[in-house]
Amino acid sequence: MYKILLKEDLVPGIHLFKVAAPNVAKKACPGQFVVIRIDERGERIPLTIADWDEEEGSVTIVFMEVGTTTRRLAWLGTGDFITDFVGPLGLPTHIDKFGTVVCVAGGFAVATIVPIARAMRREGNKVISIMGARNKSLIFWEERLRSVSDQLIATTDDGSYARKGLVTEPLKELLENGEKVARVIAIGPSIMMKFCAKTTEPFGVKTIVSLNPIMVDGTGMCGCCRVSVGGVTKFACVDGPDFDGHQVDWDLLFARQRIYLDEEKRSLEQWQGQSGSCS
Secondary structure (H helix, E strand, C coil): CEEEEEEEEEECCEEEEEEECHHHHHHCCCCCEEEEECCCCCCCEEEEEEEEECCCCEEEEEEECCCHHHHHHHCCCCCCEECEEEEEECCCCCCCCCCEEEEEEEHHHHHHHHHHHHHHHHCCCEEEEEEEECCHHHCCCHHHHHHCCCEEEEEECCCCCCEECCCHHHHHHHHHCCCCEEEEEEECCHHHHHHHHHHHHHHCCEEEEECCCCCCCCCCCCCCCEEEECCEEEEHHHHCCEEECCCECHHHHHHHHCCCHHHHHHHHHHHHHHHCCCC
């Protein structure tokens, strides 16, 4: 059992848990994830590690309410327990001195990009971060990301905060204006990552994306998280989650992510009916 040391509601529908998991904290690296299970009857879901404190023995995760499990998870609070908290899993993000690195975060993926930007800057890179959200109410961790970046650009789809537009727009401007970008790290919704990769491809800038296909065991045994990269089948849980965005078969990824949409919808409706929840 893993105790929730702290719950923080960041913005509507997005929550932070700090969990007591000393063994995970000892080994965690930027870009890795954990697989959690709320209780013995719960499903296993992957969540990216947003931060960790080896001395405290804690690991921080940030999640958005989407389906049944994340809705149930949001009902827990400080002092509650999670049955399984397995990790760190996946290969860490490759951290090296590249030169100028642009870190692009869409939506709640800012929690994932912060430790990567921090590690890239510590390695001596110039870090330019771009964060985007649908509107102002969904912006969080802006100052935290700013503190680990040399430059931060914020965008909102509707223009309710900072710059109006998509994250791909300032990314393209940086490349067109002659910024010598050595690497782009793009994390967020799959469609956002696809178009970040499409934006950088004409400029020949290596672009790393973090894929989030359906995942079950997290150890490469079940094969559910298979993706096609450069025409080769890879497993996101053990070969990733980071991959070259220019090599990903995005259409296949989108199709696989939609496989269980009907079942997920029925699961949520059934749970809401049983719990009396309408949230």
